[in-house]
Amino acid sequence: MPAVAVWSPEDEVLGAVAPLALAVAAGTALVVDLDPNGPRYRGDMTLADLVTDGPTRADLSPSRRGVAVIRNGGVEPDAAEDVLRALLAGWPAVVIRLPSDHAGGDGAIPIVPLVPGRMMSRFPGPAVYQRSAWRVQAPEGAIVLPRPRAGTIGALLTGRMPHPGDRWIRAWGRVWEQPWV
Numbered sequence: 001m002p003a004v005a006v007w008s009p010e011d012e013v014l015g016a017v018a019p020l021a022l023a024v025a026a027g028t029a030l031v032v033d034l035d036p037n038g039p040r041y042r043g044d045m046t047l048a049d050l051v052t053d054g055p056t057r058a059d060l061s062p063s064r065r066g067v068a069v070i071r072n073g074g075v076e077p078d079a080a081e082d083v084l085r086a087l088l089a090g091w092p093a094v095v096i097r098l099p100s101d102h103a104g105g106d107g108a109i110p111i112v113p114l115v116p117g118r119m120m121s122r123f124p125g126p127a128v129y130q131r132s133a134w135r136v137q138a139p140e141g142a143i144v145l146p147r148p149r150a151g152t153i154g155a156l157l158t159g160r161m162p163h164p165g166d167r168w169i170r171a172w173g174r175v176w177e178q179p180w181v
Contacts, residue, residue: 002026002176003088005034005108006128007098014130017156018111019097021148023067024162025172029093030062032084033072038097042159046073050083061090067161093176109180114138126180143178145171 006022008015016039023029032047033039047070050059062068070087077084088094098108110127114136129138131147138144148168155162162169 002092003094003096004175004180005096005098005106006111007100007102007104007108008111008113009100009102009104011111011113011130012100013153013157014111014113015097015100017153018128018130019095020067020069020156021152021162021169021172022175023069023093023095024156024164024169026093026095026176028062028065028091029067029095030087030091031067031069031095031097032087033070033097034077034080034084035097035099036072036074036076037099038072041069041071043069043071046071046075047080047083048073048075051075051080055083055086060086062092107180109175114144126178128175143171143174 004022006019008018019031023031031041033041034047045059050070084096102108104110104123110123111130112123112127113130114132114134116134116136127139128143128145130145133147146167149166152162152166152168
């Protein structure tokens with residue numbers, strides 16, 4: 001049951017779609033949003049509901065291949081600890097989405113846009129860098145994702161599955177191969 005926690009400190013759109021792309025790259029995975037003010041991902045179930053009512057057996061493992069998303073619903077991460085632990089035990093892969101103001105330093109992986117200048121952060125530890133329109137040198141050894149197609153981002157933002165052979169989605173697979181997982 002590999003799990004990875006991610007956040008994008010400087011790009012809200014990347015912070016919303018990166019966890020979804022990472023889950024699609026895994027094949028069968030669950031995305032859990034720990035940000036009480038996170039995106040309004042599609043679906044009826046929220047983490048707040050699971051904390052209040054408790055997860056059902058069906059919530060604790062996949063019923064079919066694909067990606068499931070549990071949006072936050074306004075619950076604080078500490079209140080969801082037991083539910084999160086139960087979900088981690090039953091799913092083959094879990095992506096935990098953290099708020100953009102996450103402090104880091106706890107093994108969570110930042111997703112950072114590569115842009116010119118020094119306005120955006122560079123992280124001393126592991127990070128995933130998103131290539132942009134500019135040719136910017138990434139830190140040595142970093143995972144650098146190619147620029148995504150507009151259709152891929154559009155699919156993720158509207159709750160549709162992008163093409164599984166998409167170059168950007170395939171590139172996310174490298175994240176699952178790293179020792180941090």
